[in-house]
Amino acid sequence: MAKRRKRVLTGDGVPSPREEKAPAPPRREKKKKTDIGKVFINISIGLCIFSLIWFFYALYMRSALARRVVTLHPSPRVLNATSSSPAVSPDQFWGSYRPHVYFGMKTRSPRSVVTGLMWMRQFADVDGNLRHTCEQGDRLQGYGWLMHDGVSFGVQEIHDRDFTLTTEFVKRMGGDHGGDWTWRITAKQHSSAAMAPVISLMFYAATDVQGSLQAHVEEKNVLSSVTGTSEELGNFKITFGKPTAGEGATGKYAKYNYLQTRSPGLDKLTDIAKNSLNHKFIFSPPKGEKRSYFAVDSHKVMTHHNQQQDPKIEGDFVVHQVTVQTPFQIEVLFESGSFHDRPNQLVGSVLTDELERRKVAFNEKFEGTFGLQAKEFTSSQIKFAKAALSNMLGGMGYFYGQSVVQSVYNEHPLLYPESPLFTAVPSRSFFPRGFLWDEGFHQLLLSKWDPPLSLEVIAHWLDLINVEGWIPREQILDDEARSKVPSEFIVQHNENANPPTLFLVLQKLVDQLETDPDRLSSHLPVLRRLYPRLQTWFEWFNTTQAGPMANxxxxxxxxxxxxxxxxxxxxxxxxxxxxxxxxxxxxxxxxxxxxxxxxxxxxxxxxxxxxxxxxxxxxxxxxxxxxxxxxxxxxxxxxxxxxxxxxxxxxxxxxxxxxxxxxxxxxxxxxxxxxxxxxxxxxxxxxxxxxxxxxxxxxxxxxxxxxxxxxxxxxxxxxxxxxxxxTPYGLRSLSRTDPLYMKRNTEHDAPYWRGPIWININYLAVRALHHYGSIEGPYKEKAAAIYQELRTNLIKNVYKQYLETGYIWEQYSDSTGRGQGSHPFTGWSALTVLIMAEKY
Structure with a gap:
């Protein structure tokens, strides 16, 4: 039974007010307690939902930011997709656009049929000394273009140990696919050679996935021609001439071999040819001893095809080998199937006449552009200047592929969109690819020779810009290019800039447009398409490379x-x-x-x-x-x-x-x-x-x-x-009094910009001295005097080193003037031509 509550009475027997029944607690207080709990729960749920939304939004934004590095600029491209096609630009469709090989040609198209030359000295001390890609380790006495107009012809000399190869080509327009061209290869022994060397020349054609080749073999297993077809070239034929002692001379004894196989990539061509060499073949001239020589052999070629892979990844590869004793001359003729009304074949005397006509035109244009005869330079100095310009023009490359890039939002590197790039290269042997800051210096020279070509190169570079305003500073676009680059330099990071030297060329272009109404009207559309990309590029520099203080x-x-x-x-x-x-x-x-x-x-x-x-x-x-x-x-x-x-x-x-x-x-x-x-x-x-x-x-x-x-x-x-x-040779890069002058940066990292003389900065110095020596100011006379002396020193030393070594160099010793670094380096070191011409 429940215990009864005790009642307390007042004096008159009335119950005390305390004893009255306590009122029930207000319902609203209880309600308030419940509402707070619900609010807390609702807030918690809301925060969870908000956190989830924010989490997924952050993931989305990170994904979007990660994609920005490979998202191209949204403005219309400066150059449309057909700008390099034979329909739009037939005279520049074919060219020596393979700067990394000693001699080769391709078209300005994404998957071009490529042609090239390999050679080797037979019966030499070193067996299998195959030459193909430009290598400093080949230790050639010199090689490079003596004349090249950038469009229609070129003349190159390659000085091997005891013989010289002269490679010449001429193009002739006709048809719908860039016309015809002919090569002429001339071999002569050096006067110091003990006996006439026997040389094997290997002419080849290869397809890069697209297109097909068919070898045509005559009796005695001699490859006479190759026919082929591709999307950009249509049908074509390559005919191999027989070696002679010279134009109009009778034929010479020669041995012939050929190789027909498949290649998994253009970067594998050297290895395939080298691995196919067999020593079983006999060279037996009428008045000489029988000797075994190396030749390509289809029976030695191992298949590169993986049966689990798509066979379409491989391309055709055909090699025609001619083994002959010097001196000799051989011609190779390419004929386009769409050229129906050609008057004659571009061979023999027709080729000779055409070459001479192009040489005369080149010399006249060179003097009209640079005026070195008028400045009383010697014929040897002018020949050097022509070679410097020609090597830059002959070092133009057409590349197509994808850079490997990364941003802070990417866990792993990504592939940049496939793009073409038409550009000059710093060095055919060591840097046969595009470099952003080098290219501005290259175009200072090329814009004097061919302004439309220079504008096209600038457009190619700016068409590579992404939505952020970033341009990968080093362009490594295909397997051939990657084969020459250490792995640590392949990935390009989007926070990294490079000096915007293209503005140096644009400065000259703008100056010309402001004084030449005709040029303004022709270049204005291109400049208008360039402008939104230039805006984004400038803004990218102005924001991502900003310093800790204003400006x-x-x-x-x-x-x-x-x-x-x-x-x-x-x-x-x-x-x-x-x-x-x-x-x-x-x-x-x-x-x-x-x-x-x-x-x-x-x-x-x-x-x-x-x-x-x-x-x-x-x-x-x-x-x-x-x-x-x-x-x-x-x-x-x-x-x-x-x-x-x-x-x-x-x-x-x-x-x-x-x-x-x-x-x-x-x-x-x-x-x-x-x-x-x-x-x-x-x-x-x-x-x-x-x-x-x-x-x-x-x-x-x-x-x-x-x-x-x-x-x-x-x-x-x-x-x-x-x-x-x-120095007597130019301005050194770092003061001799500096603690880091000529000091190594690591155990394996020799000094680079810590003393040696660089021609690009010396060009800017000469240009600046000319500028300050030409305008009023208290230092006008002093600047003008230094200008004359520095200009003379630079020209004298670069020319001297070229004569002594056969090369223009990447840099020059500040103590001896000796050329050093990579060679040939006819990128910005070729600015010596502008210093000679005083074209600033």
Missing amino acids: SYRWRGRDKDTNLFLNPKTLTSGLDDYPRASHPSSDERHVDLYCWMALASGIMANVARILGEPHKVYENTHLTLSNNELLNELHWSDNLRVFSDYGNHTQAVSLQQEKVYVPPGQPRHQFPVTRLVRSVRRAPKLQYVNALGYVSLFPFLLHILTPDSPKLEHILRDIQDPEHLW
Whole structure:
């Protein structure tokens, strides 16, 4: 039974108010408690839903950002898909667009039939010395184009150990597929050769997946011709002439062999030919001993086809080998099936006459363009200048394929969209592909020779730009190109820039358009299509490469492993190991990039003005960056009296052997190999980088300094000082007094931009001296005097090294003037022609 509640009475027997029944708690208070719980639950559910939405949105955005690196710019392409076709550009359809081989031709099409030449010396000390792709290891005494007009003909000499091959070609228009062409190969022994060498020439044709070839064999197993067909070429025929002692001479004794097989890729052609060589064949001239020689042999070729793969990935490959003793001459004729009304075959005397006519036209155009005879250069110097120009024209390549790229939003590299690129290359042997910052210098020369060709090259490069405004700085577009590149350099990262040197060419183009109404009307449509891409490109630089302070700039992509590098490299600047701040950080300011942006903003303003587009933003940017007070504030070091980078820096660094402890009695080989690592003896601090060299000159090189700037006096003084930049051969890249002068950057990384003389920067220096020596200012006479001396030194040394070595070089020793680095390097080193012509 429940316990009864006790009642408390008041004095009159009335129950106390406390005893009255307590009212029920208000219902609303209980309701309030329940509402708070529901609100909390609802908020929790809402947050979960929001988090899920945000998560999936973030995934979507990351995916979208990841795709941006491979999304091309949305504006209409500057060049349409048929711009290189034989219907639109028949005279440039065929060409020597394979700069990585000693001699070869292809069409400007994505999957071209390619033709080429291999050769080897028979009965030599080294068996199987097959030549095909340009290799420095072949140690040729020299090779390169002596004449090449970029369109219709070329003459090249290749100096092997005891003989010289002269390769000539001429094109003739006709039909619907780029017309005909003929090769003439002439071989002569060197006067120093003990006996006439026997040489095997191997002419070949190969298809790149598309098209087919058919070999036609005569009696005695001699390949007489190859017929074929492809989408771009239609039907065609290649006929192999018999060797003679010269034009009109009788035939010579020769042995013939041929190879017909399949190739998994154009990058495998050398290996297939080399692996097919057999020593069983006999060379038996009428008045000579019988000897075994090497020849291609179809029976030795191993199939490259994987039965699980699609056979369409392979292409046809046909080789015609002729083995003959020097001297001799052979012609190879290509005839287009659509050329129905040809008057005669382009062989023999017809070919000779056509070659002579093209040579006369080339010489006349060369003198009309550069005027070297009028400047009283010798015939030998003019021949050198023609070779320099011709090697750049003969080094033009047409590439098609996909770059490998990556952004911070990609876990793995991606393939860039398939694209064509028509470009010059720095070096046929070492860099036979497109480089963004090199190309601006190349086009300074080529725009003088052929302005429409130069404009087309610029358009090809800007058609590669993605939606962000980024252009991959090194173009490695196909298997042939990748076969020449170390794997660590193949992937291109979209935060990395390269100097926008194409603006140097656009500057000249804009100057011409403003003074030539006829050229303005013809080039205006192309410039209008270029403009939205230029806008995005400039904006990409202006945002992604911005520095820590307003109007400052910083190269991204510096090497981050400061333990291994004496000074972490800045490949993106184009100046690789040139000394920057010793400890990379986001506090850096780079004076060369500042100057590139000052130049680019001014040109953007001029282009916008010509096109009637808004130009004030570019003009204001240019006025700001051209303000010498701002330049001084950001980059002038009063202590050093030079323009400098700024960053986290110390000079007290060196490379030292790493210490590895080996316990007593333990074998040394079981422990890590010691390396050279960086030792920092004094902590870095934010300061100006105390390096005097090319970077210090950029306000002068790109004409940012006003002609009355007192800083110009300091620059001219440093240029003339032999302890700093002056040499009898050109301006060295880094002062001799610098702690990093000619110092290795790693154990295996020799000095590159730490002393040697580079022609591209010397060209800018000569151009700047000419500029400041031609306008009024307190330093006019001094600049003009230095100009004359520096110009003379550069021409004299590059020419001298060419005569002595047979090559134009990547760089030149600041102590001896000797050519060094890769060779032939007829990229920007060919700017010597413009220095000779005084065309700035």
